[in-house]
Amino acid sequence: MLLLMTASHPTALKCRHAKLGRLAVPRDCARLDETHAAGIPWAADNGAFAGLDAAAYVRMLDRLDGVAGCLFVTVPDVVGDAEATRDLWTEWLGECTSRGLPPAWVAQDGAGPDDIPEACAAVFVGGSTAYKLGPQSADVIREAKRRGLWVHMGRVNTLRRLRYAASMGCDSVDGTKWSLWRDASLPVALRFLAGGDQMRLTP
Numbered sequence: 001m002l003l004l005m006t007a008s009h010p011t012a013l014k015c016r017h018a019k020l021g022r023l024a025v026p027r028d029c030a031r032l033d034e035t036h037a038a039g040i041p042w043a044a045d046n047g048a049f050a051g052l053d054a055a056a057y058v059r060m061l062d063r064l065d066g067v068a069g070c071l072f073v074t075v076p077d078v079v080g081d082a083e084a085t086r087d088l089w090t091e092w093l094g095e096c097t098s099r100g101l102p103p104a105w106v107a108q109d110g111a112g113p114d115d116i117p118e119a120c121a122a123v124f125v126g127g128s129t130a131y132k133l134g135p136q137s138a139d140v141i142r143e144a145k146r147r148g149l150w151v152h153m154g155r156v157n158t159l160r161r162l163r164y165a166a167s168m169g170c171d172s173v174d175g176t177k178w179s180l181w182r183d184a185s186l187p188v189a190l191r192f193l194a195g196g197d198q199m200r201l202t203p
Helices: 009-014 032-037 054-064 082-097 135-146 159-167 176-180 182-195
Strands: 002-005 020-024 042-044 070-074 103-107 122-125 150-153
Touching: 002 176, 002 182, 009 020, 009 032, 020 032, 032 042, 054 070, 054 082, 070 122, 070 150, 082 103, 122 135, 135 150, 159 182, 176 182
Parallel strands: 002 020, 020 042, 042 070, 070 103, 103 122, 122 150
Antiparallel strands: none
């Protein structure tokens, strides 16, 4: 499992590790071609957790167009609202696919395995903590893996939750803790990930 850190290209280089990748966001998506050339895995998030800036998101998509190695790009979503997220998926999907970018559908509260769109290349497990760690999202993850989709879990900020995400079969995670306090916290997460501990532990 990979830990994707929101970071600039120089920071990604400085922190390079086999289990560490870069998560681009609209405010910081420069030099991703260099990130890929350096062999660092990368993906992109829409920044909608703090409120979608549609213009900034489109500018990011334009910058990503043609850059190799993208794991996924999250299509805009609404935190905690599966129905509103479904509407945004319909509205925004073409902005990703027209640029050849692999779209990630964000699973929000109320979404089950039957809601996973056929056109998605990845599933990003979002939503409230209760949803993210509950049986419905577990069903979503299992169905996504059955389909061979990349699965990412957001807001993973503890070793306990890292272990849970790994046990559920997630391919990658992110969490602000590892970026904001990386000197103290990131080495701990990377030691855990490098150890390959996949023991199941409830969150």
